[in-house]
Amino acid sequence: MSQLMPVLQSGDKTPEAVLQSLSDFLALADIRVDGDRPWDIQLHDLTLPERVLAQGNLGLGESWMEGGWDVERLDEFFYRLLRARLDRAAGQGRLLWHGLRARLMNLQTLSRAWQVGCQHYDIGNDFYEAMLDSRMSYSCGYWQQGAANLEEAQQAKLELVCQKLQLRPGMKVLDIGCGWGSFMGYAAEQYGVECVGVTISREQARWAAERYKHLPVTIRLQDYRNINDKYDRVVSIGMFEHVGRKNHRSFMELVRHILQPDGLMLLHTIGKNRRANLPDPWLDKYIFPNGDLPSLGQIADAADGLLVTEDLHNFGADYDRTLMAWHNNFEAAWPGFAERMGEGFRRMWQYYLLSCAGAFRARSVQVWQWVFSPDGLAGGYRRPGSSA
Incomplete structure (x- = not known):
């Protein structure tokens, strides 16, 4: 930021001076203008x-x-920008109102919770079918066991979750934020469990209900705060990012209330490295309204005294490959959506997928899977595939 400030605060705002200041700033990340x-x-x-x-x-x-700048590899641009920590310098002092909103206001109330469903998840099931895997898993795939493509990585993730939850036939399982039902469909098919899923997206609920109508899978269009039944297992994959810091504790209280005494809960969430980090204003405005990534400490605080952490697993680097696979599918399918969605949407979606891929590549954000129990499993918990 020191390279930008002198020129922009002085009277010398000639094109040459501005260009030189930007060049000096980006050179810190080995990026040239x-x-x-x-x-x-x-x-x-x-x-x-x-x-x-x-x-x-x-x-x-x-x-x-708006087309004000271009770069051939947007993911690599952001990888270098974030790995050099230049994001911490740019714009932080001028975003006071955005920060105060996140810290002081509850942006994830019952009435506001439905906004992300309308703005993001309901833009068209055909669009997501073209971008995602065949089960429509819209969260990080698991590539660490040799998955060769997106389909294999998403199935490996679903299998990993089922094994971590120690599913057995006849169990009643709740999926908080079930999306298009990928976990429920897989768990019902492969492990013989009965699943209930809640979502705030009408399009997700419609698609999942049709896809899994032959299985013991129930889809409810409702907010998670209205759940009251008891369950043997609870899972939440890629939804906690929408809960918000003002509601973390009440989320964990709900889980404790609905989970059977010998039950397990798996929480799969994107997370931030620093507790003080604020929601990204561009993602908040255009992609995930009212989103709020939790930190490791915030999740631990929310569970404190309510749930026992049995396992914590980070495979955030795998989201880079997942996002790049989504982007490749998106670009391949774009000619079929260009007229309907327009070039502005294309550039917005490119920025979303590729900036996020760069962020995970730079390890600026993580993916965690927590396994919780109400009071600790007798004899302890063993992660699938571990020798400990």
Whole structure:
């Protein structure tokens, strides 16, 4: 930021001076302005430095959507930017209101919780069918056991979750934030369990109900806070990011209340490295309204005195490969959606998938799977495949 500030605060805002300041700043991440490497930025709008200084990633992302800059490999651009920690310098001092909203307000109330369903998950099941695997798993795949493609990685993730939950035939299982039902369908087919899933997306509920109508799978269009039944197992895969810091504790209280005394709960969530980090303003506005990534400490605080942590597993690096696979599918399918969705949507979706891939590659964000029990399993818990 020191390279940008002097020029932008002085009277010398000539194109040459602004371009030089931006070049010096990005050079810290080995990124060149108008360079010839795949991760070098091609600048079309000289107002970009001021927008980034004022708005951080919101200004950067909106300028991308408007065509203010281009880069051949957006994922590599963000990998270098984030690995050099330049994101901590850009726009942090000017985003006070966004930070206060996240810290002081409950942005995930019952009424607001449905916004992300309408804005993100309900844009078209055909669109997600073209981007995701055949089961429509919209969370990180598990590539660490030799998966060769997205289909295998998502099945490996579902199998891993089932094994961690120690499923047995006849169990009653709840999926909080069930999406298109990938876990429930797999668990019912392979392990003979009865599943109930809740979602705030009408399109997800409709698709899952039709896909799994032949299985003991029930889909409920409702917020998780209205659940009252008892379950042998509870799972939540890629939903806790929407719960919000004001509601972490009440989420864990609910899990404790609905889980049988000898039950297990698996929580699969994206997480941030620093408790103080705020929600990303661009993702909040355009992709996941009211999203709020938890930190390791925030999850532990929420479970404190309510649940025993049996296992904690990080495979966040696998989300890089998952997002790149989604992006490849998206680009291949785009001609069929171009007229309906438009070029603005395409650039927005590219920015979403590839900036996130770069973030996971830089290890700026993680994926954790926690296994909880109400009071600790007698004799302890063993992770599938471990020797401990």
